[in-house]
Amino acid sequence: MNLPALSFEFFPPQTPEGAAKLVNVRGQLAALQPEFFSVTFGAGGSTQERTLDTVLQIKAEGYAAAPHLSCVGSTRDNIRKLLHTYREAGIGRIVALRGDLPSGMASIGEFHYANELVAFIRAETGDHFHIEVAAYPEFHPQARSAQDDLKNFKRKIDAGANSAITQYFYNPDAYFRFVDASTRLGVSAPIVPGVMPIVRFSQLARFSDACGAEIPRWMRRTLEGYGDDVESVQAFGLDIVVQLCEKLIAGGAPGLHVYTLNQAAAPLEILKRIGYQ
Numbered sequence: 001m002n003l004p005a006l007s008f009e010f011f012p013p014q015t016p017e018g019a020a021k022l023v024n025v026r027g028q029l030a031a032l033q034p035e036f037f038s039v040t041f042g043a044g045g046s047t048q049e050r051t052l053d054t055v056l057q058i059k060a061e062g063y064a065a066a067p068h069l070s071c072v073g074s075t076r077d078n079i080r081k082l083l084h085t086y087r088e089a090g091i092g093r094i095v096a097l098r099g100d101l102p103s104g105m106a107s108i109g110e111f112h113y114a115n116e117l118v119a120f121i122r123a124e125t126g127d128h129f130h131i132e133v134a135a136y137p138e139f140h141p142q143a144r145s146a147q148d149d150l151k152n153f154k155r156k157i158d159a160g161a162n163s164a165i166t167q168y169f170y171n172p173d174a175y176f177r178f179v180d181a182s183t184r185l186g187v188s189a190p191i192v193p194g195v196m197p198i199v200r201f202s203q204l205a206r207f208s209d210a211c212g213a214e215i216p217r218w219m220r221r222t223l224e225g226y227g228d229d230v231e232s233v234q235a236f237g238l239d240i241v242v243q244l245c246e247k248l249i250a251g252g253a254p255g256l257h258v259y260t261l262n263q264a265a266a267p268l269e270i271l272k273r274i275g276y277q
């Protein structure tokens with residue numbers, strides 16, 4: 001089996017201990033020679049400094065780093081400054097998002113949707129950045145319809161995005177159908193599946209409820225049934241995610257983007273089982 005390129009996602013650590021731990025996690029994952037490490041950006045810019053610091057640290061360690069950049073609640077001026085900081089620091093890839101307005105934050109700011117951010121990045125910095133955008137094989141929770149969401153996805157590609165990373169999912173058919181439907185709309189940019197390892201059920205259920213990623217009933221019931229038996233949850237999760245990745249690769253997925261939650265153990269185990277060395 002031909003193994004596609006990997007990328008790994010981190011969130012910016014909150015403490016010096018978290019940052020030190022992440023250096024170690026990165027060192028372990030770097031052995032798999034990923035194309036890049038990405039770093040999330042807190043809604044409304046809440047982690048702006050920490051995202052920047054983490055990205056610069058990754059770059060200083062000699063790896064390719066891609067900051068996420070969400071535009072909701074922000075201004076053109078602020079985004080422009082960040083783009084120039086990243087460009088000057090030698091960063092060549094950005095994950096461009098709308099983000100979600102944090103509760104209590106009143107103003108949506110100067111951007112409404114991610115396609116506007118993509119167009120702004122292109123207008124400000126030309127072809128400097130490789131721009132990734134988000135895609136939703138099970139559709140974004142706020143989308144008016146599946147068809148509408150697909151058209152909105154295409155807007156981001158038409159605005160100048162180079163490739164996409166998906167929300168995680170456990171039903172490979174949703175991904176393959178999304179890719180086919182996008183191709184029929186004229187999208188030829190690679191759509192890389194986002195992969196979420198299953199480590200703790202309560203945490204996964206919370207994320208999934210918030211972002212609209214479905215945990216199929218048979219999986220949910222099985223995971224619930226394990227209760228506090230963490231070993232069984234992890235063994236089951238490992239099987240599920242390994243099989244999912246194998247199906248995605250066999251079906252032609254152009255890469256795998258792993259949501260690490262700043263842990264190396266689960267991603268390493270999954271990827272080694274698939275054959276990554």
Ligand code: FAD
Pocket residue numbers: 039040041042043044068069070095096097098099100112113114115133134135140141142143144148149150152153155156165166167168194
């Ligand atoms: P958009 O593409 O703008 O879509 C949002 C909604 O609006 C969709 O329902 C869409 O159908 C609709 N829409 C889009 N364009 C238009 C338009 N022109 N007119 C009308 N309707 C439109 N969040 C963070 O806060 N920080 C992160 O670092 C982060 N990283 C992520 C990484 C990945 C790979 C993914 C998949 C998601 C990430 N998110 C992150 C979550 C993301 O910010 C949320 O899902 C957010 O709700 C939508 O962002 P988006 O860029 O997909 O928005």
